[in-house]
Amino acid sequence: MQRFRKTLACTALLATTLSAAFADALFVYSGAGLKKPMEEIAAIFQQQHQDATIEFNFAGSGQLLAQLATTGKGDLFIVGSEVSYQAAEKKGLVGKAYGIAHHTPAIVVLKGNPKNIQSLEDLSRDGVKVILGEPKANAIGKTAQAILKKNHLEKINDNVVSTANTVNEMAVQLTLGTADAMIATIDAVYNNPKVEIIEIPAEQNIDQIVTGGIVSSTQSPELSKAFMDLADSPEGRQIFARHGFAPVAE
Secondary structure, eight states, X not given: OHHHHHHHHHHHHHHHHHHHHHHXXXXXXXXXXXXXXXXXXXXXXXXXXXXXXXXXXXEOHHHHHXXXXXXXXXXXXXXXXXXXXXXXXXXTOBOSOEEEEEOOEEEEEETTOXXXXXXXXXXXXTTXXXXXXXXXXXXXXXXXXXXXXXXXXXXXXXXXXXXXXXXXXXXXXXXXXXXXXXXXEGGGGTTOTTEEXXXXXXXXXXXXXXXXXXBTTOSOHHHHHHHHHHHTSHHHHHHHHHTTOOBOOO
């Protein structure tokens, strides 16, 4: 009987230990284009919560949503647009939305702008090769198609030579000379010496907001909220700003 009690005590202790371990671990679904600011925020968070561990899954928002819907597990979901977050919200996978920073689309061309591209209309010219995001995989792909539709420029799709699952992949393809231009976010090529940014006029553009929140099934709600509060704080927004993301109004 005494041995049985000891076994029960050991089992209870192990369960408590494992529960505590999981409670201090965060699994974050994050848009690939948010990698730099998210890792910087995570480093500060771990200084403040030294027992916490953070694991990131960086991918396109569509991919992240599919993974979250399949597994039902994780703690935080942070993506490049409100629309992408709302898709998870409609499925009951996430809670309150935090709007963190602007993720503004622009035309990006190679340094020197050899094709003299100055506008969205120029992307439809004969001989201009364009890269876009894959609409089913990432936020910018979906937003780019919405921008083309808004401006009745769907014919630009005839010039698309490649689509990519993340903005990072798009930037690599452009700098390798695969195309002449792409519609990506300003922050995706921030401080990249190989490219130039052509801003899309506000009346033609569709802005995106980096949006995040807590996964409904999280096992660490308090720690998850602490992370989101940091990301959404003035300090968190300054980190995003250093990486080319304009802050949203308070």
